[in-house]
Each structure stands twice: as C-alpha cells, then as structure tokens.
Amino acid sequence: MAESADRAANRAMRARFDEVYGQCQRFRSELDGLPTGLAELRVTERPDDGQVTTVVGARGELISVGLAPSVFYDRDAKALSRKITDTVLRASAAATAIRELVAGYLSPGSPSVEFLRTNDFGALLGRADAVLSR
Secondary structure (H helix, E strand, C coil): CHHHHHHHHHHHHHHHHHHHHHHHHHHHHHHHCHHHHHHHCCEEECCCCCCEEEEECCCCCEEEEEECCCHHHHCCHHHHHHHHHHHHHHHHHHHHHHHHHHHCCCCCCCHHHHHHHHCCHHHHHHHHHHHHCC
16 A cells, blocks of 8 residues: 555656646746847837937947937027936836846846846856856
C-alpha cells in the first residue's frame, strides 16, 4: 500500500512540477520580448494647450519635439522654452517610472536591470557569453 501511495504522490508532484515549469517557460518567453518592447517604447506628452508635443524613449531620451503653429503668435521665446522643457521633463519622468516598474519584476543586479538602465544589449548577453566561453 505504501508503494502505491508513493507513486500517487510522485505523480502529483510531477504534475505540479510540469505546471510550474510551464508557467516559468511562459514567463520567460514574455520576458524575451522585453528588450524589443522597451526599445520601441515611446512616451508622448503635451501641455494642456496642446502647443508642444514631445516624444521620449524608454530611457527618457528625447526623440522629437513638435510645435503647433499657434506657438508663433505669442512670440514669447522664454515662455515657449519653459513649456518645451517642462513637457520634455514630464515625458522623461513617465518613461523613468515605466522603466522602474519593469525593473521591479526583475532580480536586482540582473543583466536585464542593467539593460533597462543603459540600453546595452551586451549587458543581456554577458552572462551567456561568460558561460559559453568556459
């Protein structure tokens, strides 16, 4: 009887292992798309008046600035400069928040976290390169 109970327990453990392993594989495949998704991430910000549109990438780097024709009617260069700067800073802050949110799901010090910080694909591949060079 003990042998049959052990087999049943082994089958149950094996089924649970297969389930957890499948979940890990799905999670891993979702993470595989992370570098591409982050490289393509864009955050767009506009002030309430819509005169300025800024787009930044995942690391907060400025990609583009668009100006509505109405900004030229006011002719206040300092106000326009402040509006552009404020809009870029808000977009960069939003991108940083997204990056930090994603990093919160990764192990501290992992190559993926380093990639989020630097956008260096070599950081993602460094561990694999080290293992393969042994």
